[in-house]
Amino acid sequence: MSANPTPRHPHPSPCRFIAGLVAVLLLLTGCDPSDPSAGKKSPAVPTAAPGGVRTIGVAFETLQTEFWVAGFDKLKSECKARNITMLEAVADGDAARQFDQVKNFIQRGVDGIILVPKDGKTVIPMIRAANAAAIPVVLYNRPADPTDARHTTVAPDNAAITRETVDYLISVAKRTGRKQKAMILLGDLSDVNALGRRDGFEAAVQAAGDAVDVVARVPTDWNQEKALAGVQSAFQAHPDIGLIFTSSDFMFPSIKSVLSSLGKWRKYDQAGHVILGGFDGDATAYQLMTEGYVDATGVQDVYWEAEQAIQAIVDARAGKAVPARIDDRGFAITQENLKQLAPRMWGAKQPLRP
Amino acid sequence: MNPAVPVPLRRLSADARAAILLPLVLFLLLAAFTPGFATAGNLGNLVVAGLPLLVLATGQTVVLITGGIDLSVTAVIGLTSVLGALVMSGDAGWLRGSPAATPVALAVMLGTGATVGLLNGSCIAWLRMPAFMVTLTTTLFMGGLAVWLAQRQVHAESIYNLPAAFLLLGNRPGLAAGVAIAAAAATHLLLTRTLLGRWFQAVGYNPRTALISGVPVGGTVVTAYVLSGMMASLTSILITARLETGSPSHGRTLLLDVIGAAVIGGTSLFGGKGTVPGTAAGVLFLALLSNGLNQLNLSDFFITMVKGAVILMAALLDVRRNRWARES
Numbered sequence: 055m056s057a058n059p060t061p062r063h064p065h066p067s068p069c070r071f072i073a074g075l076v077a078v079l080l081l082l083t084g085c086d087p088s089d090p091s092a093g094k095k096s097p098a099v100p101t102a103a104p105g106g107v108r109t110i111g112v113a114f115e116t117l118q119t120e121f122w123v124a125g126f127d128k129l130k131s132e133c134k135a136r137n138i139t140m141l142e143a144v145a146d147g148d149a150a151r152q153f154d155q156v157k158n159f160i161q162r163g164v165d166g167i168i169l170v171p172k173d174g175k176t177v178i179p180m181i182r183a184a185n186a187a188a189i190p191v192v193l194y195n196r197p198a199d200p201t202d203a204r205h206t207t208v209a210p211d212n213a214a215i216t217r218e219t220v221d222y223l224i225s226v227a228k229r230t231g232r233k234q235k236a237m238i239l240l241g242d243l244s245d246v247n248a249l250g251r252r253d254g255f256e257a258a259v260q261a262a263g264d265a266v267d268v269v270a271r272v273p274t275d276w277n278q279e280k281a282l283a284g285v286q287s288a289f290q291a292h293p294d295i296g297l298i299f300t301s302s303d304f305m306f307p308s309i310k311s312v313l314s315s316l317g318k319w320r321k322y323d324q325a326g327h328v329i330l331g332g333f334d335g336d337a338t339a340y341q342l343m344t345e346g347y348v349d350a351t352g353v354q355d356v357y358w359e360a361e362q363a364i365q366a367i368v369d370a371r372a373g374k375a376v377p378a379r380i381d382d383r384g385f386a387i388t389q390e391n392l393k394q395l396a397p398r399m400w401g402a403k404q405p406l407r408p
Numbered sequence: 409m410n411p412a413v414p415v416p417l418r419r420l421s422a423d424a425r426a427a428i429l430l431p432l433v434l435f436l437l438l439a440a441f442t443p444g445f446a447t448a449g450n451l452g453n454l455v456v457a458g459l460p461l462l463v464l465a466t467g468q469t470v471v472l473i474t475g476g477i478d479l480s481v482t483a484v485i486g487l488t489s490v491l492g493a494l495v496m497s498g499d500a501g502w503l504r505g506s507p508a509a510t511p512v513a514l515a516v517m518l519g520t521g522a523t524v525g526l527l528n529g530s531c532i533a534w535l536r537m538p539a540f541m542v543t544l545t546t547t548l549f550m551g552g553l554a555v556w557l558a559q560r561q562v563h564a565e566s567i568y569n570l571p572a573a574f575l576l577l578g579n580r581p582g583l584a585a586g587v588a589i590a591a592a593a594a595t596h597l598l599l600t601r602t603l604l605g606r607w608f609q610a611v612g613y614n615p616r617t618a619l620i621s622g623v624p625v626g627g628t629v630v631t632a633y634v635l636s637g638m639m640a641s642l643t644s645i646l647i648t649a650r651l652e653t654g655s656p657s658h659g660r661t662l663l664l665d666v667i668g669a670a671v672i673g674g675t676s677l678f679g680g681k682g683t684v685p686g687t688a689a690g691v692l693f694l695a696l697l698s699n700g701l702n703q704l705n706l707s708d709f710f711i712t713m714v715k716g717a718v719i720l721m722a723a724l725l726d727v728r729r730n731r732w733a734r735e736s
Contacts, residue, residue: 144708148661150647154457158702161449175566175653179578199568243564 107136107166107371110364111159113143113152114170115196118276119304120336121356122170124400125194128360129168136364149176156180159189166190166367174199174246181205190370192363195354197246197379206366208359210382212247215352216254216333218386220299222350223331224262226322227297234296234329237270237288239281239309241301248276251301251333251352266297274305282308289316296328303332303339303351303401310347321346322389335387337404343392350388356400358382427674428685431692438700445703456581458695459588460643462688464662465669466592467639469687470599472670474632475612475679476532476539481666483550484524484640485647485659488517490554492645493567493654496574500562510573517641524550525637529630554656567654578649591642595635596684608632612679668719669694677726694718 110133117123126142133140141159145152149172159167160183167184171177174197181203184191191205198205227234238255241248259268269292272284281300285308289295293316298309313319313328320327323346332339335353342348362380370376387395396402439446464481471478495503496513503509524546531542558565577584599605607628610618619625640659647658673690675682694715701711 141705142707143702146661146708146712147657148659149651149653149655150460150658151661153651154453155702157453157457158450158699161447161453162444162703172657173566173653173655175568176651176655178568179650179652243559 107138107368109139109141109162109164110166110168110367111141111143111156111162111164112168113145113155113159115145115152115172116147116170117144119302119334120338120401120404121302121304121334124336124404125170125356125360128357129194129364132360132364136368138364145172147172149173152176153180153183156183160184160187164189165371166192168192168194168363168367170194170196171198173242178203190367190376192366194363195247195356195359199246206370206376206378206380208362208366208380208382209247210352210354210359210384212250212333213254213257215354215384215386216251216299216301217258219331219333219350219352219388220255220258221261222386222388222390223297223299223329224258224265226329226349228262228265230296233264234266235269235292235294236266236297236299237272237285237292237295238268239272239274239284239298239300239302239305242275243273245276248301255299255301269295274301276302278305278308281305282311285309285312298328298330300330300332303334303336306330306332306338306342306348310342319347322349334401335399336401338401340396340399340401340404343387343389346389350386352384353387353395353399353401354382354384355398427672428689430672431689431696434693434696434700438696438703442700442703445700450699450703452581454695454699455585457699458691459584460646460659461662461665461669461694462691463588463591463639463646464643464659465666465673465687465691466595466684467636468666469670469673469675469682469684470595470608470632471539471636472667472675472677473599473608473612473679473682474629475615476629476632477543477667477677478525478528478633478636478640479540479543479663480524480528480546480550481636481640481643482659482661482663483547483554484521484637485644485662486656487524487550487554487557488520488641488644489648489654489658490558490567490656491520491654492517492574492648493570494557494561496571497562497567497654498569498571500567510571513574514645517645518638521637521639521641521644522634523637524640525634526630528637529633532633533626533629551656558654558656565655565657568652570648570652570654575649575652577646578652584646584650587642588646591639592684592688595639599682599684604628604631609680612676612681614680664716664719665694668715668722671719671726672722676730677723678730690722 112129114122114126117126130140141164143155145155152172156167167189169177169191171193177198178201181191181198185204193205193207195209197207197209240252243249259266270288272288274281274284289312300306300309310319318326318328330348331350332348333352335351339348339351359382366376385395387399444450468478468481492513495501495516496509498504501509503512528542528546531537532539555565558567599608607623610623611625611628615625644658648654669690670682670687671677672693673686675687697715698711701714
């Protein structure tokens with residue numbers, strides 16, 4: 055038998071191929087892709103008059119929850135109302151892909167970029183790339199870590215809104231006359247929003263003294279399946295948990311699934327009710343509140359944030375001063391003020407599930 | 409023989425050079441019909457974005473040639489990104505401030521990739537475990553380890569403040585391109601000009617025949633996985649430097665693109681066949697497709713669907729090619 059049994063395949067000449075590839079790639083990468091002057095601006099992108107805004111690139115990390123979809127849709131409708139073309143991109147949780155999308159926006163000569171970053175750190179080189187091309191950047195609902203890269207953040211005061219919400223939950227717990235065991239569903243801890251909500255929860259618990267005992271802090275990474283598994287495990291270890299706070303409303307279905315299987319899915323005025331609170335103010339939370347299962351949720355004004363994000367770009371392009379941080383003050387909506395505050399809750403304006 | 413498929417078409421589908429024509433044809437189509445596509449700035453972006461995929465797919469090509477598959481590459485990217493950052497970060501790095509931080513971090517990253525490859529290859533070659541099961545399990549373990557390490561050391565998933573020397577790879581696209589192309593070219597030469605390259609193909613064609621012919625089958629398979637692990641580490645270096653952050657989530661979405669690029673480039677999922685130029689063409693094809701459809705303002709969901717369909721067609725062609733080869 056032959057010691058070299060490999061059949062031959064037709065190969066392109068390796069040297070020619072590699073030399074050609076190297077030449078083309080180095081030629082292309084030699085020019086700074088973030089420099090709009092490196093190539094002609096795409097005729098597909100309308101160009102703005104000086105000081106005007108004709109095109110905005112919007113790059114979201116994900117569209118997996120009602121909150122992000124509502125924000126994305128509002129940005130789209132707001133752009134349309136202002137006669138601005140919106141270029142869209144979704145990174146599906148991949149920071150490298152988001153960077154490519156931002157570079158693409160820059161190359162296409164957009165007048166501004168609105169970003170929901172994967173996290174507060176990986177977004178910094180993206181902001182720098184936009185800074186280098188003199189394109190204003192607004193971070194929508196998710197701030198960057200401290201940086202000297204110029205940008206504006208439109209975001210809620212997560213800690214304050216959560217504190218207000220959890221204060222209410224604890225006041226309900228106190229009315230039961232016994233110390234309640236509590237659980238928090240944490241978000242992705244690389245997300246500043248998740249950290250703010252955790253801190254708001256812990257501050258409220260600490261201020262409440264002996265009223266509640268936190269027996270479970272469930273990491274979810276913003277994943278419903280992880281939330282489901284975590285809540286199940288927590289109830290196995292502590293079947294008498296009486297208060298649950300979720301860092302985002304989109305995890306209520308996971309909580310409902312576990313509580314239903316345990317016979318604990320009860321309304322706030324029924325015996326054996328588990329006190330429930332969340333954050334976001336989405337349509338699911340609104341429905342569960344009107345049905346009486348959820349006690350309170352922290353509401354951020356997604357529509358207002360979208361309007362402010364676009365306005366910040368318009369102002370920056372017009373040469374006006376734009377603050378580095380625009381706070382969405384938000385509020386806690388509870389069973390006691392539901393009727394009064396529902397008109398201000400964005401989830402109440404979304405279609406209810408059948 | 410199936411008379412429905414003309415012989416010239418079969419020959420074309422079996423010719424590795426045909427894969428290289430694919431991106432060229434797509435480029436011409438996009439350039440003709442997509443405004444703003446064929447500009448230096450856009451093409452530069454496209455190439456820079458494709459570099460990590462080129463390196464990763466090159467390693468995967470070697471494993472596919474041996475008849476295996478390495479599903480752990482994305483987890484290796486995450487793990488090595490965290491480990492490298494934990495060594496060199498100015499905030500929380502074990503060697504923060506030391507001039508040795510960057511070289512040690514690079515060595516740790518490459519060494520970790522090689523170790524994971526060694527583990528994968530050993531289980532597959534010597535314990536006779538299925539490649540998909542071994543590498544899938546490794547993915548779970550390494551993915552969990554990366555998150556645990558990051559949270560244990562810095563109480564977060566992302567590690568920032570990496571040394572300027574390391575970030576050069578991210579800030580200078582030409583340097584990153586040089587590194588990626590050198591890695592691809594070295595692998596190409598390994599496959600086409602060395603005995604080891606022929607062993608990879610022989611093992612992929614028929615491991616039993618290869619063994620009888622004197623090929624050290626076990627060692628060859630292990631070497632392929634070690635190479636794949638090191639390429640995943642190099643990909644991690646490129647991504648981490650570009651994003652200036654170590655994170656376990658880097659590269660999570662690359663797996664389908666990696667296998668897709670290799671298969672579009674003519675690498676057989678049944679082993680024994682594949683080339684680096686073909687894989688490079690596959691990478692370029694996917695990059696052109698994403699970029700071109702994006703320039704047409706199509707949504708990312710649509711682009712993902714088109715990519716999925718193209719990869720499926722490439723896999724189907726691979727199956728057909730193998731059937732025709734057997735028939736003839």
